[in-house]
Amino acid sequence: MFLKVWGCRGSLPTPGSTTVKYGGNTSCYEIRNNDNELLILDAGTGLRELGNSLMKELPLKAHMLFSHTHWDHIMGYPFCVPIFIPGNVFHLHGPTHFNSSFEDVMTKSMDYTFFPVRMQELGSTLTFEDMKEGVYEFGSFTINVKYMNHPILCLGFKINCDGKTIVYTGDTEPYYDTVYGDNEPSDEDEEIEKAELLEFVNLQNEGIVEFLRDVDLVVYDCTYTAEEYPAKKGWGHTSMEHAIDVCEKAKVKQLIMTHHEPTRTDEQLDELLKKLRAQLKNTNSKLVIDFAREKQTYTP
Numbered sequence: 001m002f003l004k005v006w007g008c009r010g011s012l013p014t015p016g017s018t019t020v021k022y023g024g025n026t027s028c029y030e031i032r033n034n035d036n037e038l039l040i041l042d043a044g045t046g047l048r049e050l051g052n053s054l055m056k057e058l059p060l061k062a063h064m065l066f067s068h069t070h071w072d073h074i075m076g077y078p079f080c081v082p083i084f085i086p087g088n089v090f091h092l093h094g095p096t097h098f099n100s101s102f103e104d105v106m107t108k109s110m111d112y113t114f115f116p117v118r119m120q121e122l123g124s125t126l127t128f129e130d131m132k133e134g135v136y137e138f139g140s141f142t143i144n145v146k147y148m149n150h151p152i153l154c155l156g157f158k159i160n161c162d163g164k165t166i167v168y169t170g171d172t173e174p175y176y177d178t179v180y181g182d183n184e185p186s187d188e189d190e191e192i193e194k195a196e197l198l199e200f201v202n203l204q205n206e207g208i209v210e211f212l213r214d215v216d217l218v219v220y221d222c223t224y225t226a227e228e229y230p231a232k233k234g235w236g237h238t239s240m241e242h243a244i245d246v247c248e249k250a251k252v253k254q255l256i257m258t259h260h261e262p263t264r265t266d267e268q269l270d271e272l273l274k275k276l277r278a279q280l281k282n283t284n285s286k287l288v289i290d291f292a293r294e295k296q297t298y299t300p
């Protein structure tokens with residue numbers, strides 16, 4: 001099994017001279033198993049080029065897993081050429097929202113006020129499935145789905161195949177006390193409530209560590225540095241240092257940090273990688289880390 005990066009930029013596409021090395025396309029990853037079965041994770045603008053690369057192997061059958069439906073994770077979808085071609089089959093799976101099914105949300109995104117092509121004009125066979133926490137089997141892939149912490153329902157995927165495991169977190173942030181924050185409780189009742197909340201928060205965060213336990217390759221939302229994070233708390237993203245800490249606790253083998261902050265330049269990412277690797281070396285850690293880079297293939 002391998003994972004290839006087609007888009008690893010967070011929030012919005014960032015073409016330009018300062019993002020040539022790591023790339024400016026938003027979230028999209030290709031996973032293949034030893035039988036060449038295809039899984040696509042998220043449909044950011046990276047999907048356009050992935051779609052072009054798939055043109056040489058028509059007719060296609062693929063499962064597409066959507067972590068969530070924020071723009072940066074779906075906007076490549078109507079630009080994926082194979083989706084327009086009859087004979088190709090795409091099974092799309094993603095989270096539901098309040099009273100809307102995943103299919104409703106995806107159809108709305110192609111409303112004529114936003115986009116000139118209608119869903120009915122896509123020539124391939126498309127199926128839509130609402131995804132919840134649980135275990136799914138697609139071909140020889142077994143997918144364990146977990147809810148992550150983001151302003152909208154977001155799914156993390158643990159993919160088992162060929163004796164290896166890959167986790168993609170989608171967009172996520174560590175759980176924290178959203179009621180009291182750093183404020184002290186003013187009476188005994190509030191003290192009890194705060195303690196209960198913290199216990200719940202810790203449980204949720206431990207659940208993430210367990211989800212990543214002994215995983216071979218983790219692709220983790222690492223939008224911020226630890227220094228930047230406090231000003232962006234609540235925006236739904238994780239710091240590199242926190243992701244490293246979680247992966248260390250979970251004994252993950254390889255961490256690919258992704259969803260790069262849109263203003264982050266290639267030079268800054270190179271510098272950060274040097275610094276983070278040096279810190280890990282000092283602690284004698286065995287964890288291998290890298291920043292996701294467009295067109296790069298990672299093998300668990």
Ligand SMILES: [Zn+2]
Binds near residue numbers: 010072171
């Ligand atoms: Zn995102």
Ligand SMILES: [Zn+2]
Binds near residue numbers: 068070150236
């Ligand atoms: Zn998001």
